Amino acid sequence: MANAKEKSPPLPGVKQNHAALQFEYNARRFGFVLLLLIIAAALLGLFSGGYFSETTKTNPTHSVQVEYQRFGRLQSAVELKITLTGQSNAPLTLRIGGEYMARTQTDNIWPQPDEMHSEGGELVLVYQAAKPRKDFTVWLYTNPDRPGKTVTTVTVNNQPGLSFWQFIYP
Incomplete structure (x- = not known):
């Protein structure tokens, strides 16, 4: 053997x-x-929604807060929640700029603005105040058109804005 x-x-x-x-x-x-x-x-x-992806950012004066996902997928819905704090009954002009207009397609905005137009590569949303309000929230449902890092800026009534980035996977 x-x-x-x-x-x-x-x-x-x-x-x-x-x-x-x-x-x-x-x-x-x-x-x-x-x-x-x-x-x-x-x-x-x-790679998309989850613990590491969902985040909140606030501007220096704490007048604007954005909840968003850092990571998304191309042609998949991405939600932005913009909360404007401490607002009176004055009209609100919300400007969304940076690379937002060039890299994403806006599917839905809630609540609907009273006026909406683009100006200098920025999406401008105007809300007229019907009654006094403390906080005001706008939801944007978007679809990314291009992969890569996208930097977006949000400004309200020419106050200090805030800038945030999202990475979109192909």
Whole structure:
């Protein structure tokens, strides 16, 4: 009987390539861990909505707050929630600029503005005050048109604005 540690003779017609066998071994060993890391990152929101993606930013005077997703997908709905705090019954002029107009398509704005136009590459929304209000929230539902990093600015009534970025995956 042959010893178990003794090499068996190669099978006839089968030629083994040790480099290919080593590559397969490494692919199995590291590929499974890489796959688990990608799945964990996706569940946490690194590629779209989730813990790492959803964030809030406020301007220095705390008059504008934007809730948004840092990461999105091309041609998938992205929601922006813009809250204007401490507003009186004066008309509100909300300007959304930066690369917003060039890189995204606005599907829906709620509540509908009294006036809406574009000016100098910015989307301008005007809300006339019907009654006194403390906080006012505008939801924008958009569809990104181009992948990559998009920088957007939000300004209200020529007060200090705020700038934020989103990364859109292809």
